[in-house]
Amino acid sequence: MNSLYELLNKEIISLGLDNYSNLDFLSDRAACAKFIDTLAGQYWDVNNEITVPYHVAQNRASHSIITFLMGRALCRVSGHIDKIKNDKDEYSRLWMLTSINHDRGYFSKQLNNPQKSKKDFEKDNLFCQKYTDSRLSQFNDFQKKHSEYLAYTVPEIEAYAEYAISFHAEQINDDEKQDHGILGGLLIFYYGKNEYMKNNCSSKELLLIMKSGYTIAQHNIFKSPDEDTDSKYPHILLEKLSHDSKFRIGQNDTTQLLLLLCLVDTVECVKKMGKGEDSHNYLETKTVLQGIGIEVCNNGIILDYVNLYKKIHRDKKQEQVDILFERLNSCYNNVRSLPQWTVFDVTEDGEHRLRIELKQ
Numbered sequence: 063m064n065s066l067y068e069l070l071n072k073e074i075i076s077l078g079l080d081n082y083s084n085l086d087f088l089s090d091r092a093a094c095a096k097f098i099d100t101l102a103g104q105y106w107d108v109n110n111e112i113t114v115p116y117h118v119a120q121n122r123a124s125h126s127i128i129t130f131l132m133g134r135a136l137c138r139v140s141g142h143i144d145k146i147k148n149d150k151d152e153y154s155r156l157w158m159l160t161s162i163n164h165d166r167g168y169f170s171k172q173l174n175n176p177q178k179s180k181k182d183f184e185k186d187n188l189f190c191q192k193y194t195d196s197r198l199s200q201f202n203d204f205q206k207k208h209s210e211y212l213a214y215t216v217p218e219i220e221a222y223a224e225y226a227i228s229f230h231a232e233q234i235n236d237d238e239k240q241d242h243g244i245l246g247g248l249l250i251f252y253y254g255k256n257e258y259m260k261n262n263c264s265s266k267e268l269l270l271i272m273k274s275g276y277t278i279a280q281h282n283i284f285k286s287p288d289e290d291t292d293s294k295y296p297h298i299l300l301e302k303l304s305h306d307s308k309f310r311i312g313q314n315d316t317t318q319l320l321l322l323l324c325l326v327d328t329v330e331c332v333k334k335m336g337k338g339e340d341s342h343n344y345l346e347t348k349t350v351l352q353g354i355g356i357e358v359c360n361n362g363i364i365l366d367y368v369n370l371y372k373k374i375h376r377d378k379k380q381e382q383v384d385i386l387f388e389r390l391n392s393c394y395n396n397v398r399s400l401p402q403w404t405v406f407d408v409t410e411d412g413e414h415r416l417r418i419e420l421k422q
Contacts, residue, residue, distance in 0.1 A: 063366060066132075067351035069358070073131040077104070088332075088347045094123035098162055101130070122165045124347055125333040130161035132326045139325070139363055139420065152270060153319075159250075160274040160323060164281055167246030168238075176227045176240040179248070188251035188275045189216045198255070200265060204272055211276045213317045214283060214302065219244065221296040222283050222303075229294075247279025277320045281327060285403050312405035312420075324404055325418070329365065331393035335386070343385045349373065362419035364411055367394060371414055 067085060074083050079100065087093035134157070172179045186193050192202050205216050214222070226241035254271035257263045263271075286292045286305045295303055302309040312321035332351065337344035345353075353370030356363060367390065374386045397416055400406040411417040 063355040063357045063364070065352050066354045066356050067348060069135050069356055070128065070131045070351065073134045076134075077101075085348055085351065088124040088127065091123055094127060097127060098123070101158060101162070122168060122333060124336070125330060126162050126165060128330050128332055128351075129164065129323075129326050130158060132330060133157055133161050133322055136326060136329075136358060136363065137322060139358065139361070139418070152266075156270050156274055156319065157322070159270060160277050160319065161326070163250050163274065164246065164278050164323060164327065165242065166249055166278070167242035167244070170245060170249055172240075172249075173242060173245060174237055174239040179240060179245060183248050183252065186255070188248050188272065188279065189220060191216065197259065201269065201272060204276070208273065208276075210316055211273050211319065213280055213311050213320055218298055218302065219279055219283070221298045225294070225296055225299065241282055243282030244279045247275040247277075250278060251275040273319070277317075277323060280317075280320055281323050310405045311403060321404060325400070325406065328396050328400060329363075329418075331390070334389050334393055342382055345374070345386065362417060365397065365416045365418070367414040367416075 071083055071085060074080070074085070079097075082097055087097055137157075167173060172182065186195055186198060191205060193199055205212055223241055223244045226244070227239065230236050230239045250271060254263065254268050254275075258265070258268045283303070285303045285307060286295055288305050292300060292304045301307065311317060311324055331354075332347050335345050335350045336347040350370065353367075353373050355366030355369065357366075370390065371387070374383055374390070378386060394414070394416070397418070398408050400408050400418065401421075405421045407419045407421050409417050409419075
């Protein structure tokens with residue numbers, strides 16, 4: 063069984079980026095920005111507002127890069143086979159765009175100002191089905207023409223956006239005042255649309271941006287945890303998001319891109335465990351990646367957290383162990399929860415080992 067570190071290293075080498083192969087750059091924000099810039103140059107003819115690294119090279123830059131690399135490694139498990147690894151395939155470009163930008167909303171000044179967002183994105187936004195600007199008319203009816211990218215209808219996404227605003231308003235010390243996923247989807251289309259209007263990207267590229275934007279917009283939509291919370295959800299959402307709903311992302315072989323993003327974003331735990339250099343209550347990024355074992359086959363994954371638990375227990379003081387164990391247990395339980403909202407099955411495969419498989 064390889065470690066996550068070894069798995070991601072292989073993907074770096076397969077991209078021809080051997081100078082990044084020790085993964086040390088993941089602990090350095092400036093190096094992460096440079097990597098994203100290099101990556102964007104391999105997939106896009108121009109570096110513009112769609113992919114510029116300063117939008118993501120902040121607190122979650124390493125998480126976004128790990129998401130990109132892990133998706134390439136795990137693509138077969140979610141039904142993508144090897145399309146994502148073919149640099150000439152649009153799916154490869156689509157995955158790069160989606161994975162690197164999926165948390166873009168976190169770093170927008172609009173995150174804590176939903177009223178400004180509504181005003182800024184009122185006209186011809188991502189979710190419009192009939193654009194007022196004739197230059198965008200070929201992108202009308204996205205929901206109808208590209209339903210394979212929508213687990214939720216546009217009215218459902220917009221209803222969840224309103225619910226998220228009310229949810230975050232009730233939270234104490236919460237800088238996120240609206241759903242960062244929906245905001246991120248709106249943002250990537252907003253910048254892409256502007257570049258299209260300036261003839262800096264083609265209609266084909268803007269369509270990719272729309273597919274990415276819808277995927278990003280849906281990746282943080284959560285089901286209600288219990289019957290009491292059901293009553294807080296808009297009625298239009300209950301069929302899919304009530305606590306006992308049978309709906310699952312990826313059912314009927316749809317929304318495969320969203321399914322892959324949900325899988326990888328859930329498995330990736332550097333965002334919770336790592337903080338650049340090793341500090342008292344966090345682990346060095348490389349330590350987290352080296353501590354988790356992974357075995358990938360055509361229909362599933364085995365994740366082994368044993369060594370990471372042991373290392374924390376061995377190397378940290380008790381008060382730090384308690385904090386790190388709480389974070390790691392949270393990551394572990396998030397993976398275990400995948401069957402509640404996706405078409406993945408997760409079973410215990412020994413102590414601190416999980417097996418993830420697509421439901422047959």
